[in-house]
Amino acid sequence: MSEPILEVRNLTVHFYTYAGIVKAIEDVSFDVYKGETFALVGETGCGKSVTSRALTQLIESPGRIVRGSVIYHSDKGSVDLLKLNEEEIREIRGSEIAYIFQDPHSSLDPLYTVGYQIAEGMEVHGRVKSIKEGIQKAVDILRSVLIPDPESRVKNYPHELSGGMKQRVVIGTGIANSPKILIADEPTTALDVTVQAQILELIDDLRKKYNATVILITHNLGVVAETADRVAVMYAGKIAEIGSVEQIFKNPLHPYTKGLLKAVPNPMTKVERLDAIPGTVPNLITPPGGCRFHPRCPFAMEICKKKVPELKEIEDGHFVACHLY
Amino acid sequence: MEPVIQVKHLKKYFPIKGLFFTKGHVKAVDDISFEIYKGETFGLVGESGCGKTTTGRTILRLIEPTAGEIIFEGKNVMKFSKEEMKEFRRKAQIMFQDPYSSLNPRQTVFDIIMEPVKFHGIEVDDPEEFVVKLLESVGLNEMHLYRYPHEFSGGQRQRIALARLMALKPQFIVLDEPTSALDVSVQANILNTLKDLQSEYGFTYLFISHDLGVVKYMSHRIGVMYLGKLVEIGPSDRIFENPLHPYTQMLLSAIPVPDPELAQELKAKRKMVKGEPPSPINPPTGCRFHPRCPFAKEICKKEEPPLVKVEENHYVACWLYAKS
Amino acid sequence: MQEEYKKGILDRLADKFVYALGSFISLFKKGWKEKNKSKMEEWRLMLYALNRSPPALIGLVLVIGFIFLGIFGPHLAPWKYNYFPSLENWTVQYPAPPGTSVYLPYSHKTITYPLGSDNYGRDLLSMLLHGARTSFVISIIVIFLGVPLGIILGLIAGYHGGKIDELIMRITDMFLAFPALILAIALSAVLPQRLQMFVQSHVVLEKLTLLLFALDRREVGNLGNLLSVIFAMIIVWWPAYARITRGSTLTEKEKLYIEAARAIGLSSRTIMFKHILPNIIGPILVYITLDFGGVILMEAGLSFLGLGATPPIADWGRIVYDGIQYFPRAWWLIFYPGLLVMLVALGWNLLGDGFRDILDPKTRRSIEFKVKKSEEAESNV
Known part of the structure; x- marks a missing residue:
């Protein structure tokens, strides 16, 4: 640790x-x-x-x-x-360090199937030889992010999926290359609470499964209390x-x-x-x-205005x- | 206690237009009834697309309801004459979520606040002094009088919006996610101001939010909405201590709590959280929550549950509590 | 990276101008200057932005020159536009080249042509000065009647939507479906007689038109042609504005402050004109500026086709039309009016492009930041 x-x-x-x-x-x-799960809040x-x-x-x-x-x-x-x-x-980016961004609706390209998008990321980093092989692997990945019926979902376009499903796919593209570090930037801000809970749990499960490190960026203190080390x-x-x-x-x-x-x-x-x-x-x-906090700080002293604290x-x-x- | 607003069987369907014909309806609000008493805050909570915002706007007739009655101070809003409507527009106000687009960028703060006052013919001796007093009551000052919205931060803009609606001395205010665009440190400020103003002027609030923590902090009573239906109504404390509807229970177990120990406890309960709200275009039959409900029975798929009283002031629409 | 903002003479002038303007308005409205500090600051920054754009400044100079000529041109002209020296001295070969002097035996005067003459011996300079007024007045009338018509219809269509929107926009489409020039030609070919009768039966209108164009009483018979061009161009001009305005209205009406205005109970008219219009007027102003050039070009084009102003009324396009048969010998009849039309159109276009930058809040904020910094530095010294 x-x-x-x-x-x-x-x-x-x-x-x-x-x-x-x-x-x-x-x-x-x-x-x-x-x-560990490290939170930046x-x-x-x-x-x-x-x-x-x-x-x-x-x-x-x-x-x-x-x-x-x-x-x-x-x-x-x-x-x-x-x-x-x-x-x-x-x-390194995408294979050893992967990102999950806030808005699942704009992180997926509406013109390609979700399977293709996962496969593309793997092909670029040489994990699979062809897109075709990648799409077969994508089925396993969709299963691991708990998408029901992954065999048919792999052929879906992003607009055919709900917000929570899309974020699962985005996480899928993130973990496709089994990264060492997963950087999740407000992964649940655009989602409802009931969906948020499921996504956070999924990220945590994947961290344990792949022995990865998660850097979680969030403004929500509740999310931090729950998931971060x-x-x-x-x-x-x-x-x-x-x-x-x-x-x-x-x-x-x-x-x-x-x-x-x-x-x-x-x-x-x-x-x-x-x-x-x-x-x-x-x-x-x-x-x-x-x-930088001194104008709002109830305990501000003279030194706070002058010296940057270490x-x-x-x-x-x-x-x-x-x-x- | 007398109700300020009574909503009876309110429905709002939005048509989905096809090429030539209407293809179907989004049942944003589907037959809901509740009342809000004088001086209280009624919280309306639910996930996106549950119809809480539509409810707020329909009550003020900013959107015309498809069916149902809205009774304001004993009179039916739907049957108001032009004069009564103008009076209603003064007494019932709304505060919006997005502080960046709710103020006209071409008006000074003074004009923004005075325009409704002039329109409603409210007599003011010294307009400047009047506006300065309002600004002070929401935590701004006379320096801000002749500035434009772009010169203010999000929190300050919400304060200006608040001063604007207070100028009309309203009785009833719909607060539509007033702090969800703001940072937590600013949010606390605005929430406290809203509470202070309520105890000072006796405002009645309809507080709409998806944030259960905020709703609990603000509300006396809470209504939980799911897919256009009110599934549970009850006193704020009871909803949190004794949630009856399986959806409310799911919602409560899903909120992340800013307390690591409590969070670990809650995590254990979280097993029941599953699925996502379906589309309101073709909602499930019977109880709309049944596909996600761990306790779903045969009847839940067929018949809509009625709203039944379980304890004092605490109602729930669920077949676990109702008799068929 | 962060260069200091150095105020030039023009910027200091802008400071003074805005201050003077504020004081001037304060004479009538007490305390205006104190209440509108933010607005005046914004004006000042707009002027600063203008000062930083040489093309816009050139455009401004050209446009001011044109407006000056449009107002005072006829009074500055050494000769009247309908004075025909060829009637007194027919020994000279007209059109006379620039610099020629001709003695007029009956009026005992000598006429010198700085820019040459036309085929009747009229002074080209005087005709151009009179022509400036013609173009100026026509462009003003077309813009001030056509644009508001389009804006109002666009606002109504965009704000109310539904059937009203469909009706207005389909009519707009009908007008836009015709090529503008063809429609204007057709209208200015059909309308003159009717307009002529209409003007002559209304004395006030007749006098006003003569005054606006600085024409002699004798020209009454030619008013119909002039007005038909104006009318035709208004018809051609409004649809574009209806469409632009509707588009901006549709986006603007979705903003929450419009809903806030409705929640207060304000009438649709107040919302449209007090809330929506001021927020969408910026881009429209840019279009208007560009279109001043457009109207002048089109008017010159129609006159060049022989429609619109008829001789002896001075009009730039008409001068070119009449001069063509003497080309290339009498090059000045084509060159000078053509040059003027080009400069004026260029001026409006440069100014329009300049406005686009000035009205962009980003430009202003960047200047604001630098100005504040340098002003702070100044006050610290």
Whole structure:
């Protein structure tokens, strides 16, 4: 469990837009351990999606990875993913590191059958010799993502499937090459709760079955509490806190994490009044100096305005970037 | 307690147009009845496509119902004269989900709030002072008076929308997923504001949402919808402590809870969650939930279950509780 | 990457202009300037965007020049458009080339032709100046009657939908199915007599038309032709606007603020004109600007085919038409009016393209950001 598969250090991505440089993420560092489910959680625009995409250089213009390293420890040895060229990273992306995106409706090409789309991904990475062979394999894959009657479903076009079924197919394309790391970017946000529960369970089952590592990107704290082993909380392009699920939910240290947990209405307990975090998320073109949370922080001190807090280990495996500690 | 709004056998079918003829109907809302009492929040919860949004709009006659009655303060809304309708438009308001398109981008905040006031002929001594007071009551201030919507964040826009409908001193407000486009930290702010305003002015809310946590936080009573039908109505606490309908039970066990220990407990119960809501074009016969229901019996496939009372104020439409 | 925004003279002028305009409106509406800060800021940014686009500025200069000529042209003309020197001195070979001077024995004057003369010895410069008014007035009338007609019909069709939509749009389709030029030719061939009778039986209308085109009383008999072209072009012009407006209305009416307006109880008319129209007018304005050039081109084209303004009324297209038989000897009769038509059409088109950029919020936001940054830097010094 304690063997890292990904070591991310000082990852920084800027977007050069018409309005100025958007500092989407700055100096993001974390480790992901083999076989775990690692959650990146935060609100809109906190940089969680950008982080997940930057891992395999999936940043398109006007964005650019400014600095940082992503060390990937595979069976074949260790490599910095950000130093690979276009050809080499494509080898890894899709076969060793696969993505599942938020919207199942637009992640599938409406012009091809689902079987073809799964087969195509396998053929590109040389797992099968022909599309025909791939489509036969696709039946097994559809079965493994619990799609009923996979023999006939493989010939279906995306519009013939429901939202939940489509997301299962997307997951199928993701696991087709039995990847080591599965990056799921808000995989259930577009789905209803009853479907969400089934998809999350499926991802977890597949992780165990294939002995894969899952990086889950979500804004939903409930989903995190349920599926993740370890959590990184992001705010305004920075990591605020990293820890195990128990540490984050039972003993949150960063004032932002605390605020966030109190702001979510828990359906299972009686809440008289939610504690809201005052203010709004800052824009990332001119983020606040020092700790980016200080304008909204109830415990802000003089130093918070000036100095950027470093991630410090407070207890075993529990890091926080806050001047209070 | 007197009901502010009574909905009786409300139906809304949307025709599906073929090349020449109507091919069929989407039964978005199919024969639902409920009432909302003065000063309470009635939560309407369900998954996408269950008809909760259509219900909210049909009650305000923003969409004309196919059949059924809507009684507002003892009078039938469907039979309102032009003057009564104008009065109804003042007393019953709606707040929308998407704060980015619900404000006219070409109007200043002042105009956005004053337009309905002028239209309804509400006498205001000093319009500026009036608008500033409203803005302050929703947590904005006079600095924002002559700005345009694009200068505000999503949460602030929802506050402007709130100030606009408060200007008319309404009695009844439909809140159609007012926070689902917002981040959690902002959501908590808006929800608290809505609660404060209710206790101050005695508003009656119809709160529509797919988020059970939010619905529980806001509502006194809750109605659960599935495929155009109300399957369960009851007091908020009872729905969560003692869900009767198998769909409600499934829904509750499916919500991810922001508490790792509780989550592991719930996971065990989750075995019953299966399937997806079918299309409302050709809904299943009998009880619409029967194909997904672990307790489905023969009768469930044939006959629609009636809404029966199980405990005080707690009704359910399920053959497990009704006698055929 | 982030260059500083340097304000030029034009930008400072724009600052002053917007400020002056705000103060001016505040004279009539108290406190307007304070309440409309955001609006004035937006105007300022629009002007900044204009200043950054040289083609649009060239277009603006050309268009302002044309409008100036359109208003004051007839008053600037050294000679009247219907003064025929050939009646006094027939010893000269007309059309006379540029620079020729001719002595007129009866009126004891010498006429010099800076741009040459036509076959009756009329001064081409004066005719072009008068012709500017003709084009200007025609384009204004066509746009100001045709476009609103199209917009209103498009709004009604798009907002109400259903049978009303079908009816209006099928009529629009009928008009669009005809090639515009053919329809205009047919109409301007059929209409003149009727319009002539109509104008002459309404004294006010007759006087107004003469005044607008700066014509002599003598030209009363020619008004029918002029008006028939205008009428024909209005008929040709509205359908395109009905279609554009309907399309934008259909997308705009789905937005929630329209539903919010309905929830308040506002009437359809208020919703259409106060809520939908201001939000779709941007692209339509671009079209209108481009179409000013289009109307002028088409009008010149119709006159060139011998329809519309009849001699001696000065009209650019007509001058070319009449001059063709003397080509290539009298090249100036083709060259100068042709050049003017081209410049004016070019001017409107450049301006229209410029508007497209100016009305794009993205352009404005990018300028806003840079301006704010440089203004902050200035105030810090």
